[in-house]
Amino acid sequence: MEKMNLLKEWSYTPTRIDRGYTRKTLYLNIGTPEMRIKDVSDEMIAKFTGGRGFDLKLLWDAVTEDTKWNDPENEWVVAGGPLCGITQYPGSGKSYSAFISPLSEQSYDSNAGGYFGPLLKFSGFDALEIQGKADRDIIVYIDGDEGKIQIFESPLKDVNAYTVCETLHEYFAKDEADKRNISVLCMGKAAETTFLGCVNASFYDVRRKAPRLKQYGRGGGGTVLRDKKVAALVVKYSNVKGTENNPVDVSVLQKAGVKLHKEIHDFDAVQCKMRSIGTAHLNEIMDEYHLLPTHNFKYGQHPVDPEGNRARIHSEKYKDLFTQNMPDGCWYGCSLACAKAVDGFELKTGPLKGQKVIVDGPEYETAAGLGSNIGVYDPEWTVEANFYADHYAMDTISLGTSLAFVCECFELGFLDTKKTNGLDLHFGNKDALMELLHRMAEGKDDFALAVGKGTRKMKTIFAEKYGAPRETMEKIAMEGQGIETSQYMCKESIAQWGGYFLTLKGPQHDEAWLIFMDMVNKQLPTFEDKAEALHYFPNFRTWFSLAGLCKLPWNDIEPADNHTKYKPQEAARVPEHVQNYVDIFNAVTGQSITKEDLISMSERVYNFQRLFQVRMQKGNAVHNIPDRALAPVFPDEWDARKEYHDAKLLEETGIDPKGLSTEEKIKKLQEHRRGVWQVLKDTVYKRRGWNRKGIPTLAKLKELGMDLPELVAIVEKYSTPEDDYR
Structure with missing residues (x-):
């Protein structure tokens, strides 16, 4: 590719990571253009931890309740987390993005693997904010080796992902070996023409000698970046070392990692076959x-x-x-x-x-x-x-x-x-x-x-x-x-109704996948059991997004005795792996958290994001569920499992299906399950410390230490005492 036209350049001194944090974030307004390096305070770490928490706080500060997805002030923010980039424990390359979504018109967060998150942090930044709109297609280049941030005019005629990614790995690398030190974020033509635009994140495969792609898939983040005329974001950092995060105790990381590597080696082929x-x-x-x-x-x-x-x-x-x-x-x-x-x-x-x-x-x-x-x-x-x-x-x-x-x-x-x-x-x-x-x-x-x-x-x-x-x-x-909705049927799992439709951002499987616990293994018999699961699992899964980790090594590989050593509901949490996360977090950061603290860290961000949605929806952040998610809608749906559905109608409602038309049976089961949905919603809201509108209460915010003035103002604006459960 011909030499690109440099539009703007800044120099900076990369900050060395200490205990998982650089304590610096990078702000770029690509319309002005402007660059600022911001400090990360102790309070920000205490309340938001990192990763998605940092994303949401930075996004909150950048937008108002009137901001639309295609307004210049909307941001695309990306961050790893204190554990992002460690090499001793599997699944530590995740980073998380946040933005106002063109699909949902509220905050959305999306995660990806690949090298971008770790290399961004190693280049000196816990997070990156992209705000404003360029007047032409641009490429942003962060060079962590040289301490330079550059904005180029993009000469690329083909904006599609593989073309852009391969071209830029070639352009910015000194030689073949250097390509592994680069990660490219790129979009494609559909990010311009649809609201479904994803962001592709590259990692260079040295054996295939080609860049490969993971995705910040959901919510339309790629659409946001292409609306800003970002053709690509590129980061480069060389000579990655296993102690790049400057952990307090690398031996603990190594011990936990060796244990998990052995489990993967011994059990993956008979558990989830992830490696094949x-x-x-x-x-x-x-x-x-x-x-x-x-x-x-x-x-x-x-x-x-x-x-x-x-x-x-x-x-x-x-x-x-x-x-x-x-x-x-x-x-x-x-x-x-x-x-x-x-x-x-x-x-x-x-x-x-x-x-x-x-x-x-x-x-x-x-x-x-x-x-x-x-x-x-x-x-x-x-x-x-x-x-x-x-x-x-x-x-x-x-x-x-x-x-x-x-x-x-x-x-x-x-x-x-x-x-x-x-x-x-x-x-x-x-x-x-x-x-x-x-x-x-x-x-x-x-x-x-x-x-x-x-x-x-x-x-x-x-x-x-x-x-x-x-x-x-x-x-x-x-x-x-x-x-x-992501790709699981939830009609017969009441808990999974909540796992999809009582979520922060819509029916995505990254909050709670409870179908087997609820429907198959019958481990959640009461509404209180379901509500407890819909409290714990969304919060525990949120923690991965704060730390910079992938979920899969948590429960897609398990110790051999996990289901014999623990009672079923506890086994679903994979306690030994939970303890691994406590240990490696403490080993990197020097803190002394417990497994209970994992949930508290997440609850702070979970409730913050819920109030973010209330803010953007002006109090109308309702949780609705379509009929198709509850039960059959048409006779052919019912008749495909007629005996099953007839039995369910009798079991759940006491109504004998004999003599009823299929349409009548559908109507009665739908009406019944609508009532069940409302009971579930109320039970979950109570467990989460929310009111009848699904808004966190002031008492809950105080309990979490999140009674920040801007959050209190949202609660007071959109809630009344009558909304609280008595």
Whole structure:
């Protein structure tokens, strides 16, 4: 690539990390342009810990309750955390981004692996804020070796991810070996044309000699950055050492890491097969338990094929596609190695047709969302869709759920080929669905542009433009707070209703996955049990986002005696691994926290973000759930498991299904479960210390030490004493 035009440059002296923190954050206004390095106070660390906590605090200070996602003051913020970048314990390369989302119009946070978070911190910054709007496409370069921050005019004509990423690794590296010292954040054309835009984060694979991509996938963060005309963010830092975080006691890190490495070595092949299949190992497990979303979450199991089996998207099919015996960790020292890839895949469609490429994934969520949920049972089609979604920068989860909604609307007659500009979008029509994916990125087709706005906005567009019945669409559109549901069926798990729809930011699986505890293992029999789980697990999972860790090494690998040593509800928490996290946090930071402190740290940020949503929604941050998430909506849904659903109606309501039409049975079960949903909501709100509106109480804020004036003002503005539970 030709030498880029330098628009602005600043020099700085990188701050050495001490006990996991640089205590500095980097602010860039790319419109002015302006650079500031801010100090991180003791209070900020005490109340927000790091990672997502820092993101949210910086974002809160940057925006007002009137800020829209495409306003210049909206920020895209990214941070690791005090444990981000350690090399002794698996899963320590995560970083977290936050922004006002174009889908939900409130704060959203999204995480990614790859090298960007660690290299940013090693370059001297606990967090990076991007604010303002450039007047042309730019590339931001943070050189932690030279202590320089540069903004270049982007000469790239192709803004799609793999092109940008490969070009910039080549441009900024001195030689082949130097490419590993670089991480690129890049988007793609669909981040300009849709609200589903993701941000790709690179790590250089020295064996494949190519950059690979992980994603800050959900919420539309890539759309925010492309609206700001950011073509890429690049960070460089060389000579990474195992003590870069300057921990207090590296021997504790090593001891905990060795123990977990041994568990992974000994048990992964018989537990979750992460090193051979990655998260796609879930495909047949979810199918077996009727939890695999099929045809827009109507069914939980895909149909029997002509040979009489359900093996068409079995994980072994993906194992055959994934390159085996390659160290697929996305950060140094992660032997869980779940970042699977398909090498030498020849593309059959689109602008790169005929080229052989590396495809990162598919993960389970992609295999389900761009597989069974849209009626496609062809792993190679899903691999191609996965590649182009990453290349164009579309979140595969929101994309899959949005396409599934479109397919059902087409089959119901709300759409036809005239409205879709010639596309026959029945479930399973692979050619038309792939063409729609390409059209969404191109941005020239009015129907494709509507799909790219996401499921919530499609309901309005389809009703106003095409006359589709709003009431029916509300029942079947699997979204909450404007965010598409991730790929698990939750109809038969009351606890998972809460795990999806009583969340901070919408139905994303990163808060609580309680289906097996609740539905299969029957470990949460009472509403109080469910509420306790919906308190503990969202908070515990929040802690990973504060520290800079990946969740997978927590419970996707377990000690051999975990389920015999502990009672079932305790075993679900994997106590020995929880203690590992206490130990490594203390070893890095020099603190003396306990496992209870993990929850307290998270509660502070969890309640802060809840009030952030209340602020942005002006008090109307309601938790709603669609009918499709509660029970069958249409007779064919009921009849697909008629005996099961008839028995459930009798068991739950005491109503004998005999003599009732299917429509009557559906109505009665839906009405009953609506009542159950309200009881669950109230029980969870009480346990969390919130009022009837789902707003944290002043008493809860005082208990957490979060009775900050700006938070108290939000509570007082949008709550009254009558809203409190008595």
